[in-house]
Amino acid sequence: xxxxxxxxxxxxxxxxxxxxFVLAFAMAPARALEALRVGGEVLxxxxxxxxxxxxxxxxxxxxxxxxxxxxxxxxxxxxxTIVLASLFGTVLIGPVYVIFPLLKAVREHGARWAxxxxxxxxxxxxxxxxxxxxxxxxxxxxxxxxxxxxxxAIPLGLLLEYVMRLGAGExx
Amino acid sequence: xxxxxxxxxxxVAFIGYLVTVRLSRQKARQAATSGAxxxxxxxxxxxxxxxxxxxLEVFVPPSIIERVLGAEGGVLSLFAGGAVGSVAAxxxxxxxxxxxxxxxxxxxxxxxxxxxxxxxxxGFVSLPFEASMFGWRFALARNGFSFVFALLIGVAMGAxx
Numbered sequence: 497x498x499x500x501x502x503x504x505x506x507x508x509x510x511x512x513x514x515x516x517f518v519l520a521f522a523m524a525p526a527r528a529l530e531a532l533r534v535g536g537e538v539l540x541x542x543x544x545x546x547x548x549x550x551x552x553x554x555x556x557x558x559x560x561x562x563x564x565x566x567x568x569x570x571x572x573x574x575x576x577t578i579v580l581a582s583l584f585g586t587v588l589i590g591p592v593y594v595i596f597p598l599l600k601a602v603r604e605h606g607a608r609w610a611x612x613x614x615x616x617x618x619x620x621x622x623x624x625x626x627x628x629x630x631x632x633x634x635x636x637x638x639x640x641x642x643x644x645x646x647x648x649a650i651p652l653g654l655l656l657e658y659v660m661r662l663g664a665g666e667x668x
Numbered sequence: 669x670x671x672x673x674x675x676x677x678x679x680v681a682f683i684g685y686l687v688t689v690r691l692s693r694q695k696a697r698q699a700a701t702s703g704a705x706x707x708x709x710x711x712x713x714x715x716x717x718x719x720x721x722x723x724l725e726v727f728v729p730p731s732i733i734e735r736v737l738g739a740e741g742g743v744l745s746l747f748a749g750g751a752v753g754s755v756a757a758x759x760x761x762x763x764x765x766x767x768x769x770x771x772x773x774x775x776x777x778x779x780x781x782x783x784x785x786x787x788x789x790x791g792f793v794s795l796p797f798e799a800s801m802f803g804w805r806f807a808l809a810r811n812g813f814s815f816v817f818a819l820l821i822g823v824a825m826g827a828x829x
Contacts (some may be wrong), residue, residue: 508727509758510716516723527726535722538765539714544674545763547707551681554703555688558695589706591759592794596801603802612802613810617817620788622760627677632764633771633784640828641781644821645789652813658808 544659545628552624562598569615570605575650581611582649585618595619609660614653615633621645712760717762721769730773737775737783749779750818753786754811755793763787777829782822789814 504511520528567579588595599612621642629638661667688696731740737745756763767780790811791798
């Protein structure tokens with residue numbers, strides 16, 4: 497029982513969904529079954545993309561040494577480094593508890609705030625996920641979103657750096 | 669369309685593994701293990717999301733989606749999309765199927781775009797963790813600006829797509 501509770505806590509979204517299905521089956525079994533069928537159908541349709549995306553993420557993890565990139569980014573300070581860092585950010589995949597500490601290390605290696613801000617924005621581009629996005633939302637949507645988020649990375653990074661320097665009393 | 673993209677991408681990943689195996693068997697094994705690990709890490713969330721998509725399509729009438737996220741709502745819909753995306757916690761892969769069924773249910777495209785962008789860019793739940801890493805000033809400024817950018821990108825998407 498305790499293990500069930502622990503699982504429900506760590507996978508709260510699954511627990512909530514399961515509870516909703518129990519409720520749905522109690523109230524309208526036919527429609528609940530239909531909901532299950534619709535969900536299953538969508539899942540099966542995109543399963544090849546999901547498998548491929550995660551296979552590619554594995555390759556990326558092996559071939560790109562994130563720590564080495566972090567060290568590099570700490571050393572440069574020009575606009576070129578910010579652009580390079582943003583490009584690196586667009587292919588980054590990982591949860592916050594991996595990416596935030598990685599960027600903290602970048603900052604501790606001497607990187608400007610703009611680099612941290614730009615990479616965090618570029619991280620939202622999520623290039624490896626694009627096939628999945630296209631599968632659900634179409635090429636035009638995915639392409640437009642990708643480009644708009646990517647071009648936001650550098651101005652947002654510079655804006656954040658300005659705010660941080662303002663806080664530190666470095667600029668008026 | 670989905671199938672076609674899926675298989676094309678599978679072929680690309682397969683070629684990547686073929687090349688990696690030829691260069692280093694150990695690296696290929698590591699890649700497969702690390703990919704499988706990430707996959708099983710999000711598998712429960714995936715199950716939940718596709719279940720939610722099913723529930724959403726069967727039980728939530730399009731009229732409700734249209735009222736909250738529809739084009740009629742204008743700025744309010746945009747704001748609602750951005751706000752839901754900001755508080756939603758979960759891998760981005762979970763956002764796409766939900767966004768697709770919202771669109772199918774009559775949601776306004778810029779509102780859905782704001783939802784997707786804020787899902788990946790703004791993290792309300794992870795705010796304390798971000799502050800512990802970079803300080804509150806950075807965490808609040810980044811999430812605040814990112815929210816505004818998410819809404820602006822939503823508007824721009826409406827003009828482009």
